[in-house]
Amino acid sequence: MKQRKTEVLIVGAGPAGLAAALELKRLGLTDLLVLERDPVAGGMPRFCHHTGFGILDRHRLMTGPGYAAAWVADAKRQQVELLTQTTVIDWTGPLTCLATGPEGLQEIEARAVLLATGCRERPRAARLVAGSRSQGIFTTGSLQDFVHHLNCRVGKRAVIVGAEKVSLSALMTLAKARCRAVAMVTSFPRHQFYGIYRPAKIALADLLHRAPVKVNSAVHQILGHERVEAVEIKNLLTGDCTSTPCDTVVFTGDWIPDYELARSGGVPMDAGTLGPAVDRRLRTRKAGVFAAGNLLRGAETADVAAKEGILVARSIQTFLNHHDADFPCVPIVPDAAVRWVSPNLASPEDALMPCGKVRFSVKDFYRPARVRIEQADQVLFEQRLRACVPNTSYAISDHWMTKVNFAAGPVRFSVVQ
Numbered sequence: 406m407k408q409r410k411t412e413v414l415i416v417g418a419g420p421a422g423l424a425a426a427l428e429l430k431r432l433g434l435t436d437l438l439v440l441e442r443d444p445v446a447g448g449m450p451r452f453c454h455h456t457g458f459g460i461l462d463r464h465r466l467m468t469g470p471g472y473a474a475a476w477v478a479d480a481k482r483q484q485v486e487l488l489t490q491t492t493v494i495d496w497t498g499p500l501t502c503l504a505t506g507p508e509g510l511q512e513i514e515a516r517a518v519l520l521a522t523g524c525r526e527r528p529r530a531a532r533l534v535a536g537s538r539s540q541g542i543f544t545t546g547s548l549q550d551f552v553h554h555l556n557c558r559v560g561k562r563a564v565i566v567g568a569e570k571v572s573l574s575a576l577m578t579l580a581k582a583r584c585r586a587v588a589m590v591t592s593f594p595r596h597q598f599y600g601i602y603r604p605a606k607i608a609l610a611d612l613l614h615r616a617p618v619k620v621n622s623a624v625h626q627i628l629g630h631e632r633v634e635a636v637e638i639k640n641l642l643t644g645d646c647t648s649t650p651c652d653t654v655v656f657t658g659d660w661i662p663d664y665e666l667a668r669s670g671g672v673p674m675d676a677g678t679l680g681p682a683v684d685r686r687l688r689t690r691k692a693g694v695f696a697a698g699n700l701l702r703g704a705e706t707a708d709v710a711a712k713e714g715i716l717v718a719r720s721i722q723t724f725l726n727h728h729d730a731d732f733p734c735v736p737i738v739p740d741a742a743v744r745w746v747s748p749n750l751a752s753p754e755d756a757l758m759p760c761g762k763v764r765f766s767v768k769d770f771y772r773p774a775r776v777r778i779e780q781a782d783q784v785l786f787e788q789r790l791r792a793c794v795p796n797t798s799y800a801i802s803d804h805w806m807t808k809v810n811f812a813a814g815p816v817r818f819s820v821v822q
C-alpha cells in the first residue's frame with residue numbers, strides 16, 4: 406500500500422474544499438492534497454444546470470457547471486494537487502486517512518484534515534414512503550444527473566415532494582427534460598420559496614402556475630408495477646387520500662450531511678445539524694480535524710460553502726502555526742422550535758473571525774420571530790426578525806459570544822413568535 410505525508414488533507418473538491426485549498430495556497434502553504442470521489446472536481450454545482458451561483462463570492466450570476474468549472478480552473482492555475490476518483494474510506498490513525506483510487510489503496514498522514522464532504526437529500530426509503538419499488542423515483546440530485554449527464558428520458562408527468570428552494574431546481578430540470586410537474590407536495594401550511602432573486606421568480610412563474618402546491622399533505626404511497634403509475638397523497642389535516650396519476654416522483658430537500666467519514670473518525674457530532682459539532686473557526690472537537698460547507702448542516706448556497714472554505718483555511722493555518730487544538734467552548738443547544746444552529750459550539754472572542762455569523766433554521770413558520778440566546782439566567786442576545794420560514798436559514802451576528810461564561814454550561818438558542 407502506498408504511503409504519503411502531507412501538511413493538510415482536504416476530503417471533497419466541492420466549493421468548500423476547493424476554496425479552502427486555494428486560500429491555503431494564498432497563505433503560503435504548498436504541501437496540501439485534495440481528494441475527490443467523483444471523476445471530475447467541482448461538487449454539487451456541476452449537476453445544477455441553472456443560474457443562481459456565485460452571487461456572494463464571485464459577484465456575478467453563474468450557472469452551476471460554470472461556477473464549478475471556475476473553481477477547478479483556479480485550483481489548476483494555483484497548482485493545487487487534486488486526485489479525482491479517489492475516495493477516503495476510513496481512518497487508520499488520528500489524522501491518517503485511507504483512500505482508494507485508480508492507483509489502489511493509499512494511506513495519507515496529515516497534520517490537519519479538512520472534511521468538506523457535502524450533503525445529500527434523504528431518498529424515498531429513508532422517508533418511509535410505502536408502495537412499490539417502481540422505476541421513475543428520484544431525488545433532485547439523481548434527477549439532474551439523469552437528465553444533464555446521462556441524457557436519459559425521465560417521464561411525462563411528475564409529482565415533486567417538497568416545496569422549498571431546491572424543489573424549484575427539480576421543477577426546472579423536469580421542464581428541461583420535457584416532463585410536466587403536476588403537483589408539489591409539502592407537509593407545511595405554505596410553500597417555502599422565500600428569498601429567491603427576482604429574475605428567477607419571473608422565469609419560474611409559468612412552471613409554478615402549472616404545478617400547484619398541495620399544502621398540509623404528504624406522499625403516502627407510490628403505486629405502479631415496473632414504472633410509477635400514481636401516488637397517493639394524504640391530507641394531513643383531514644386524513645383523506647387522493648390518487649394522482651404520474652410516472653415520475655422527485656424527492657427534494659430534507660438534507661442530511663455526508664457525515665459517515667466524520668463519524669467513523671470519532672469526530673463528535675451535533676444532534677441538530679447531524680454534522681460535526683464546530684466552533685466559529687470551524688474546528689471540530691477532534692484535534693486537527695476541521696469541517697466546512699454543507700457537511701456542517703445540509704444545503705446552504707454554494708457561495709456560503711465557499712466562504713466557509715476560506716475561513717477554515719485561515720483557521721487551519723493558525724492551528725498549524727500555534728497548535729491551538731484545545732479551546733474553551735460550550736455547546737449551543739437549540740430549543741424545540743429550532744432545527745439546527747451552526748456553528749454549534751460557542752467559543753471566546755476571536756481576532757481571526759471578528760464579525761462572524763451564526764446560522765439557524767426553524768421547524769415551523771414564525772411571523773414575526775424573536776431570537777433569544779440565554780445562558781443560565783442571563784439573556785446574551787435578542788433580535789426580532791420579520792419572519793422565519795422552515796427549510797430556510799437565517800444568519801445573526803455572533804458578537805454575543807463575548808458574553809458567554811465558559812464555566813456556566815450550555816447556551817440555549819430559542820425562537821418564539
Ligand SMILES: Cc1cc2nc3c(=O)[nH]c(=O)nc-3n(C[C@H](O)[C@H](O)[C@H](O)COP(=O)(O)OP(=O)(O)OC[C@H]3O[C@@H](n4cnc5c(N)ncnc54)[C@H](O)[C@@H]3O)c2cc1C
Nearest residue numbers: 417419420421442448449457493523698699705706707710
Ligand atoms: C439541486 C440543487 C440546486 C442548487 N442550487 C443552488 C443555487 O442555485 N445556488 C447556489 O449557490 N447553490 C445551490 N445549491 C447548493 C450548492 O450546490 C451547495 O451549497 C455546494 O455545492 C456545497 O458545497 P460543498 O463543497 O459543501 O459540498 P459539495 O458541493 O457537495 O462537494 C462535496 C464533495 O465531496 C466529495 N466527497 C464526499 N465524500 C467523499 C469522500 N469520502 N472521499 C472523497 N470525496 C468525497 C463529493 O463527491 C463532492 O464532490 C444547489 C444544490 C442542489 C442539490
